[in-house]
Structures are given as structure tokens and as C-alpha cells.
Amino acid sequence: MARDLQAILKASLEQTDEGESLKAVVQMPKQPQPTVDEKRSRFAAMMSEGRAPVGAMGAALENMKGQSEAEIAALKAQIESGHTVVEIETDKIDESFVSDRMDRSDDALASLKEQIKSQGQIVPILVRPHPEIIGRYQIAFGHRRVAAAAALGIKVRAVIKDLSDEDLVIAQGQENNERLDLSYIERARFAATLEERKFTRATIMAALSVRKGDLSSLVSIATKIPADIINAIGRAPGIGRPRWLDFLALILEANGVDRAREIITKPDFLKLESDERFLTLFAKLSKKERVAPQNLPSEFSFWKDPDGRRLAKVNDTETKYTLQIDKSIDPEFGSFVFSKLDELYATYKANKQ
Numbered sequence: 001m002a003r004d005l006q007a008i009l010k011a012s013l014e015q016t017d018e019g020e021s022l023k024a025v026v027q028m029p030k031q032p033q034p035t036v037d038e039k040r041s042r043f044a045a046m047m048s049e050g051r052a053p054v055g056a057m058g059a060a061l062e063n064m065k066g067q068s069e070a071e072i073a074a075l076k077a078q079i080e081s082g083h084t085v086v087e088i089e090t091d092k093i094d095e096s097f098v099s100d101r102m103d104r105s106d107d108a109l110a111s112l113k114e115q116i117k118s119q120g121q122i123v124p125i126l127v128r129p130h131p132e133i134i135g136r137y138q139i140a141f142g143h144r145r146v147a148a149a150a151a152l153g154i155k156v157r158a159v160i161k162d163l164s165d166e167d168l169v170i171a172q173g174q175e176n177n178e179r180l181d182l183s184y185i186e187r188a189r190f191a192a193t194l195e196e197r198k199f200t201r202a203t204i205m206a207a208l209s210v211r212k213g214d215l216s217s218l219v220s221i222a223t224k225i226p227a228d229i230i231n232a233i234g235r236a237p238g239i240g241r242p243r244w245l246d247f248l249a250l251i252l253e254a255n256g257v258d259r260a261r262e263i264i265t266k267p268d269f270l271k272l273e274s275d276e277r278f279l280t281l282f283a284k285l286s287k288k289e290r291v292a293p294q295n296l297p298s299e300f301s302f303w304k305d306p307d308g309r310r311l312a313k314v315n316d317t318e319t320k321y322t323l324q325i326d327k328s329i330d331p332e333f334g335s336f337v338f339s340k341l342d343e344l345y346a347t348y349k350a351n352k353q
Contacts, residue, residue: 125140
């Protein structure tokens with residue numbers, strides 16, 4: 001057992017579901033080394049039987065060097081809490097009741113499928129017993145691992161845990177936060193969906209690891225920008241909070257929504273990548289549209305002084321009578337007319353009687 005433990009501590013856990021390489025850095029005396037497949041099989045067997053050495057594996061995980069820290073932490077927590085990893089048929093697993101992604105890339109899924117096919121699934125997903133259907137499960141996190149396993153026709157390795165709705169969305173949100181896996185607008189829509197489902201602000205803030213003010217921005221952006229416009233833009237992974245807030249301001253301007261909807265139907269727009277769609281739409285909405293004057297007569301009326309100069313211009317519409325004094329001709333005449341309004345109005349009223 002000691003030699004097995006040394007081998008496990010020395011092992012390179014080659015793969016997470018995103019394909020990062022994890023390597024233990026524990027120094028051990030030289031001895032014949034098992035192959036990568038032997039080490040992986042040994043570790044997977046111990047995990048599936050629920051007998052992985054908690055203390056030793058915890059120490060090994062602490063010393064791992066890799067890029068997927070969230071998944072290392074998740075695996076460590078599962079080991080230390082004593083949760084057993086089991087294998088489940090993918091056709092018995094349903095998605096979370098709240099979606100957090102706008103686009104599940106076929107390319108990303110194909111890459112993940114190849115990684116699992118060649119290296120196996122090291123990091124299990126988290127599911128709960130389905131709250132409404134006996135014998136089924138609901139995903140907290142690991143949707144892409146389930147899709148990849150289904151495409152390969154294999155079972156998916158999972159930890160089953162009783163979770164309330166609040167526990168599930170917090171686990172789902174925090175796993176994405178740790179991996180920096182969602183774009184800003186995906187986080188915004190996730191927050192808005194949770195609020196629509198009547199989750200408390202405290203639960204939503206915990207799920208997204210944000211403060212109250214940041215949550216308000218997320219919800220405002222996702223609810224005030226029409227869904228069809230957001231869908232047309234896509235997940236826009238390179239666009240963050242400041243740009244989305246500026247975009248919201250443009251949408252809320254007069255004709256902003258109508259102009260945006262006209263742009264997003266153009267064939268050239270649809271050919272762009274998601275970030276480029278956002279930037280193109282932002283640039284076009286930033287150019288102020290010239291609004292045609294309403295209810296203006298085809299010709300203005302002018303009043304000329306005795307020298308024939310057009311000193312005043314009259315614009316008479318159904319709702320307004322506007323007198324404009326040209327100050328370049330006589331800078332003081334406008335003030336003089338204004339000072340005489342009381343007298344002029346009195347004369348006007350007297351003449352009407």
C-alpha cells in the first residue's frame with residue numbers, strides 16, 4: 001500500500017474536462033515507475049470505490065501545478081468530504097433548471113470528447129437526484145462533460161449530492177466563476193434568470209460572487225436590452241461591464257432599439273464573430289441619427305426691418321409659433337421685444353374684447 005500511495009502522490013493527473021495538464025511535484029526515491037495508463041487506472045479505481053486516501057490525496061492535490069485551480073479544488077473537496085464517485089448513464093441526466101451559457105461550441109465539445117476518449121474523465125461532475133422524477137439526476141455543473149460522454153457512448157463519472165435549488169445554482173455559478181468560463185453577458189442573463197425565478201439577491205450574489213451594485217448592473221443590462229438583440233450579438237467573450245453599460249445607454253436612446261434591430265438583420269452583420277458584432281452595433285448606434293424636423297412648413301416667414309434685413313424668422317406649426325431674432329443683425333432687439341411682451345399682451349387682450 002505504501003508503494004501504491006507513493007505512486008499516486010508521484011502521479012501526473014493528466015486531464016481535466018478542459019484538457020489542462022496537472023502534475024504532482026512530490027519528491028520520492030527513485031523506483032520503477034508505472035505507466036501513465038496504469039497510474040490513471042489505479043487512481044480512478046480507488047476513487048470509484050470510495051477508498052482514495054484522503055490525507056495523502058489532499059496533500060498531493062495541494063502540491064499540484066496546473067491551470068484549472070477550480071477543478072482541483074472541487075476534486076479535493078469531494079475527496080475530503082467522503083463523497084463517492086459513481087458512474088451514471090448520460091440518458092438519465094438532465095440539465096440544470098437554469099441555463100448559464102448562450103453558445104455550446106461544437107468545436108469545444110469535439111476537443112473535449114477527444115480528450116476524454118484518449119485520457120479518460122478524471123474530474124467528476126456534480127449532480128443531484130432529480131427533484132421531480134425518480135431515478136433521474138439534474139446537473140449542478142459539468143454539462144459539457146456529460147455531452148462529451150454521451151457522444152462517446154460512455155457513462156459519466158459523477159458525485160451525487162442532495163442539493164436545494166439554492167445550493168445548486170450557487171454551485172453552478174461558483175464553478176463557472178472559478179474557471180472564468182462565462183462572458184459578462186452570460187453572467188448577466190444568468191443573474192436575471194435567477195431573479196425572475198424569485199431567488200433572493202443574497203443567493204444570486206453568492207452564485208456569481210458579486211456585490212449588490214454589480215448585481216444591479218448585471219440584471220439591468222440583461223433585462224433592459226431586448227433578448228433578440230442580445231441573442232443576435234452572442235456571448236461576446238471579449239466585452240466587459242463598461243462597454244455593456246455604454247451599449248445599454250445607446251439602446252435606451254430614442255429609436256435605439258429600432259435602429260439596432262434593423263442592423264442585426266443585415267447579412268454582413270450576421271457573418272461577423274460575436275465580439276465584432278457587438279463592436280459594429282455599438283459603433284453604428286453611436287453615430288447620431290439625423291431626425292427629420294416634424295411639422296415644419298415648407299417655407300419660413302420672415303420679418304424685415306425698414307432696411308430690408310431679415311431680422312426675425314417665424315415658424316408657425318399646429319402646436320407652436322416661434323419667433324427667432326437674428327442677433328447677428330441686431331443683438332439687442334430680441335431683449336427689447338421680450339421686455340414689451342406684457343404691453344403687447346395687454347393690447348392683444350384689449351383688441352379681442
